[in-house]
Amino acid sequence: MGTITSTLTTTLLFLTTLALAESPAGTPRINSISYSGSGCPQTQARFSGSLDDPTLTFNHFAIEYPNTVNRTANCQVHMQAQGVSAGWQVSVKDTFVDGHVTLDPGATLDYFSTVYFSSSADDAATSKGQLANDGSSRIDKAVTLQNHFTDKAWSSCTTSSNDGFGILNINFRGALRNEKSYFEATSETWDFEWRRC
Numbered sequence: 473m474g475t476i477t478s479t480l481t482t483t484l485l486f487l488t489t490l491a492l493a494e495s496p497a498g499t500p501r502i503n504s505i506s507y508s509g510s511g512c513p514q515t516q517a518r519f520s521g522s523l524d525d526p527t528l529t530f531n532h533f534a535i536e537y538p539n540t541v542n543r544t545a546n547c548q549v550h551m552q553a554q555g556v557s558a559g560w561q562v563s564v565k566d567t568f569v570d571g572h573v574t575l576d577p578g579a580t581l582d583y584f585s586t587v588y589f590s591s592s593a594d595d596a597a598t599s600k601g602q603l604a605n606d607g608s609s610r611i612d613k614a615v616t617l618q619n620h621f622t623d624k625a626w627s628s629c630t631t632s633s634n635d636g637f638g639i640l641n642i643n644f645r646g647a648l649r650n651e652k653s654y655f656e657a658t659s660e661t662w663d664f665e666w667r668r669c
């Protein structure tokens with residue numbers, strides 16, 4: 473009896489999750505992607521995967537403190553997709569950057585993701601995160617830096633059956649301060665959210 477109840481509960485949870493994670497009919501696919509910034513010169517980063525499973529792999533996205541020229545670096549991605557059915561909007565829900573950080577006591581890594589659509593650049597959304605070493609020994613570890621968007625930038629509403637969502641821009645920036653430190657980003661990925669409009 474207990475097993476049946478828990479199986480039912482699991483099934484219901486699964487169905488609820490499916491209902492909440494709405495996505496448009498059709499097969500939205502990326503038809504243009506480029507990137508720029510000190511962390512990802514066009515020839516030094518590589519994109520793979522699809523809209524459901526995107527990965528940008530960096531070649532040398534590295535910053536260090538103290539250093540006046542490279543204590544901060546950024547990578548901005550410009551993306552267009554097509555094949556979205558009519559009546560949908562998309563936004564970026566989370567960005568995730570994998571990397572490695574070394575922070576002496578007192579050092580701080582600030583990281584920011586900014587998302588906007590070129591058609592409405594005034595409606596940019598920014599999410600900030602921070603990794604600070606408040607302890608007395610050096611931090612030296614692999615990290616996944618997540619930027620979650622509570623306030624989101626939404627695309628305009630698609631109007632035809634094979635529409636695109638315009639030019640989506642996602643900028644990630646990292647900055648070190650206070651004490652000796654180093655950060656290297658190895659790859660980045662994004663989670664999208666769709667809604668009807």
Ligand SMILES: *[C@@H]1O[C@H](CO)[C@@H](O)[C@H](O)[C@H]1NC(C)=O
Pocket residue numbers: 534535536539541542
């Ligand atoms: C920062 O710039 C200096 C001077 O150009 C260079 O020697 C160093 O390797 C750079 N650091 C990183 C982490 O790329």
